[in-house]
Amino acid sequence: MNNFDWIVVGAGITGSALSYELSKKGLKVLLLEKDPNYDNATRYSYGGIAYWSGTDDYSIQLCQESREIHSNLSEELGASTEFRELDLMLTIPVDNNPQSIAKNYEKFFIKPRLLNPEETTEVEPLLNKNAISGCLRLPHGHIHPEKTNKAYQQAFLRLGGTLNYEKVTQLLSQNKTIQGVKTNKEEYYGENVVICAGGLSHLLLKNTGININIYFTHSQLILTPTVDIKLQTLVMPAVLNRLDIEEKSGDSGIQPLWDNPSDDVISDVMEPGAIQFLDGSFCLGQTSQIITNPTVKLNETTAEKTIREGIEPILPKLQNLPGKLHSCLVAFCPDSNFLVGKINDFKGLHLFSGFTSTLMFAPPLARRFADWATNNNEKMPSL
Secondary structure (H helix, E strand, O other), rough: OOOEEEEEEEEHHHHHHHHHHHHOOOOOOEEEEEEOOOOOOOOOOOOOEOOOOOOOHHHHHHHHHHHHHHHHHHHHHOOOOEEEEEEEEEEOHHHHOOHHHOOOOOOOOOEEEOOHHHHHHHHHOOOHHHHEHHHHHHHHEEOOHHHHHHHHHHHHHHOOEEEEOOOOEEEEEEEEEEEEEEEEEOOEEEEEEOOHHHHHHHHHHHOOOOOOOOOOEEEEEEEEEOOOOOOOOEEOOOOOOHHHHHHHHOOOOHHHHHHHHOOOEEEEEEEEEEEEEEEEEEEEEEEEEOOOOOOOOOOOHHHHHHHHHHHHHHHHHHHOOEEEEEEEEEOOOOOOOOOOEEEOOOEEEEEEEOOOOOOHHHHHHHHHHHHHHHHHOOOOEEE
């Protein structure tokens, strides 16, 4: 009863997409999620799909595959993902040189259009032209992340997959060969286990004696109810300081801190942005803090104040919208866009996590992963 071809740990968008794709191949798959009311990065995200962001042949191909998948995903899964295409507006601070910032985006295969403040407000009237020196405009995809995740899960269940809400406490192995997993309720057995646990992937692997450069930030944002204000675009900053602090977290001086988790704030950033979903609700954010304790209790009052103060200069009409603060862990790897493949230290153990742009990369890579898993002629990448 408890034997499976594949056991997938984590039912965010990565685990749900991968479980669905593996089940499509006729495999017996178990998907495990620690909490039916999960507060993860899938649920609390902007829902953006950066299909413009490829920089080489491989990533460009993934971008194109992602756009194609998302365009047809509602029909394939039998439920709406609310996919649409809209403008991404990357705001440039008033004290930054627009041309210099624009040069940072020349590496991408779709180049942005640089707008001056007046042109920016013609596209997005809610932006304050006096708070920016310009804006980079890019074509962008967008979905409702939670609805997409549920659509993947329902399609997975229709294919005969098993979804259980149990916390994985241990990876079962013998002689460095995976045998399955132990949860807070049961033991499950299978020749293959894949970790899609997002921000908790680091801790789960560490407890098994595996050290891989996958870490997490504590992300905080505000979700609002339906409101009458209309935002035309997805707004984010052109200068993403979060990527800098993630890159530095892999430095030799910081890495030991992950082995002794604490409540200390190693670094934090505030990146003002906003997206409005089709039902009229907003996601406003966001702060990102590197704190090595995954269960640290954050100061919600301070975080909400920081977000609202960051939003005010850029999108003043959104500053005081009613809303509730939410926190989640966001996985990242300092030296890569993602970590996908088998873990060489253990036979049958795999990782599918650490995505910089999860909603763009996860669907096409889940499909490719399932091909690797069922085609002996294809070599699965190793970590």
